[in-house]
Amino acid sequence: MIVICGTPGTGKTEVAKRLQKFTFKVIHLSDLVIREKLYLKYDEERSSYVIDLDKLIKRITELYNQNPVKLVIEGVSAETLPNHMVDLCFVLICEPGELEKRLRKKGYPPSKIAENLEAERLNLIWGEALDNYGPDKVVVIDTTRLTIDETAQKIIKEIRKRKIG
Numbered sequence: 001m002i003v004i005c006g007t008p009g010t011g012k013t014e015v016a017k018r019l020q021k022f023t024f025k026v027i028h029l030s031d032l033v034i035r036e037k038l039y040l041k042y043d044e045e046r047s048s049y050v051i052d053l054d055k056l057i058k059r060i061t062e063l064y065n066q067n068p069v070k071l072v073i074e075g076v077s078a079e080t081l082p083n084h085m086v087d088l089c090f091v092l093i094c095e096p097g098e099l100e101k102r103l104r105k106k107g108y109p110p111s112k113i114a115e116n117l118e119a120e121r122l123n124l125i126w127g128e129a130l131d132n133y134g135p136d137k138v139v140v141i142d143t144t145r146l147t148i149d150e151t152a153q154k155i156i157k158e159i160r161k162r163k164i165g
């Protein structure tokens with residue numbers, strides 16, 4: 001299975017949608033978590049759900065067993081899935097100026113924008129993905145000056161190059 005992770009606003013969801021055309025089954029983690037109640041609680045202060053990682057991993061394991069190859073999983077926490085299920089992990093990154101624009105456009109509140117810009121400056125998701133999956137499985141794509149389609153094309157190229165999916 002293929003994983004797409006990255007700080008909010010780097011384009012995970014939009015890019016993953018493009019991959020459906022290539023007959024991948026795409027799972028948007030945030031939709032799955034809400035639809036199947038795979039959370040511990042709703043955090044009012046941060047306006048987000050706190051994911052129940054045990055439940056999420058159990059569910060992802062089921063989905064993986066149904067379709068281990070042509071599966072794309074995107075979202076926050078995608079950097080922490082069990083390594084043995086993951087063939088390739090794409091980390092989408094974006095320079096702070098452009099990321100701020102994208103997050104504003106998404107209507108994120110200033111506190112959340114600041115938090116995400118800081119996370120991106122520190123490469124938190126990228127670091128987590130490297131720790132979890134190892135450098136051979138991690139491909140970084142800088143989306144700052146790419147369109148969504150160009151980012152999707154790069155992903156397809158890497159997948160084909162490695163003969164996955």
Ligand SMILES: Nc1ncnc2c1ncn2[C@@H]1O[C@H](COP(=O)(O)OP(=O)(O)OP(=O)(O)O)[C@@H](O)[C@H]1O
Binds near residue numbers: 008013143
């Ligand atoms: N090259 C690009 N790649 C991806 N998204 C882009 C790109 N250029 C502009 N965008 C825009 O960036 C915004 C954020 O994209 P998207 O919602 O897919 O991010 P996300 O990583 O899924 O964020 P979140 O974690 O908050 O769900 C969208 O408005 C999208 O149209």
Ligand SMILES: [Mg+2]
Binds near residue numbers: 012013014075
């Ligand atoms: Mg998203």
